[in-house]
Amino acid sequence: MAVHWYPGHMHKAQKEIKEALPQVDLLIEVLDARIPYSSENPAIAQMRGDKPCIKVMTKTDLADPEVTARWQAHFEQDRGVKTFATTTQDPANIKQLLSLVRQMLPEKDASIKAIHTMIVGIPNVGKSTLINILADRIIAKTGNEAAVTKNQQRIGLGNGITLFDTPGILWPKLENPNSGYRLAACGSIKDTAMEYDDVGFFTADYLIKAYPDYLKERFQLKDIPDTEIEFLELAAARRGALMAGGRVNLHKICEVLINEFRSAKIGRISLETPDMIAQEEILMAEAIAKKAADKVKRKEQFKTGSLTPDKRDRKEKREQDRREMSARMKADNARKKNTK
Known part of the structure; x- marks a missing residue:
């Protein structure tokens, strides 16, 4: 899925993050626990270098807990990374994040100097709510939509920790085509920038394979069909998403499916696993290598006139x-x- 949504302020925000990083002791990267890989901005990893990082996995109440644990183990293979799984519905747990910051910077914690942290993340991962809980006051504007925060700001948390807040940023090109669908399904891209039918088909296909029992129970079906179009037809009949003549209203049933996935009415679901991503990265590497080889071949053909x-x-x-x-x-x- 090609994502055609990269507001100008995101380009500006990425530049500002790069300029401010030298002043930062530790990076806090907020990820959506349902899509830890797809919500991880590759530009942040490049800019971070070897700077310590806490990957905060939010919305764990919506994600598959077993898969979340596997992602934590995967990320913590990097010596400079710790993970912190939470939900914005648990303020007391979120407060423990500050203790983890101090544990990761013992030399700073022992001194009188302030610890400078920066919080980054893609749109709509709960970053603003997280900040407001940590600061014990309303600092950042919140909203259940993409790209609420537009400007960078510095926040004193009152306990020797300073936090640089940054706008949620995506990146202009998604190397993994499946990531676009996952971001759209989770609401990290404005709904006006996506095709509900495409995202609905992708989500239905994945859920049929990964969580068939959840679909069976939620849509009261005896059996789950093998294809997404057959499932959507059955689900549409159950939910009355039909047009004149009994034809399926695909847009409506796809919208229902996406909204019920987002709210966890279907169940606690993760859209990707570490093993799945490892396979996708192999396929991407092969595709990139083929593209490079084709480019060399085209150049050679151009020289010889093909x-x-x-x-x-x-x-x-x-x-x-x-x-x-x-x-x-x-x-x-x-x-x-x-x-x-």
Whole structure:
């Protein structure tokens, strides 16, 4: 899925993050626990370097707890990374994040100097709510939609920790095509920038394979069909998402499916696992390698004219004619000089 939504303020925010990072002791990256990989901005990883990082996995109350635990183990293979799983419905737990910050910076904690942290994340992962809980006051504007925060700000948490808040930023090109669907399904992209039908089909296909029992119970079905279109047809009949003549209103049933996934009415669901992403990255690497090879081949073909045998003969004939013409012109010029 191509995401055509990259507001201008996101480009500006990424530049500001890069400029402010040298002043920061520790990075707090907020991820959606349902899509930890797809909600992880690759530009942040590049800018962070070896700076300590806490990956805060929010919305754990909506995600599959077993898969969340696997993601935590996966991320913490990086020596400079710790994870913190939480939900904005549990303020007391979120407060423990400050203790983890101090544990990761013992030399700073022992001094009188302030600890400078920066919080980053894609839109609609609960970052603003997290900040308000940590600060014990309303600092950041919250909203259940993408791109609420627009400007960077510095926040004193009153306990020796300073927090740089940044706008939620996506990135202009998604290397993994499936990530676009996952971001859209979770509401990290404005609904006006996505096609409900496309995202609904993707979500239905995944849920049929990964959580069939959840679908069976939620939509009161005896069996789950093998294809997404068959499932959506059955679900539409159950929910009255039909048009005149009994035809399925695909937009409506896809909207129902996405909204019920987002609210966890279907169940606590994660849209990706570490093993799944490892396989997708292999496929992406193969696709990138093929694309590079095709590019080299096109360049070579351009040099040779991408010729069929017939075209090659004609090209050789033209080149032979040009050589003969050049030889005749040289001979004519030589004769002219000799006759003078």
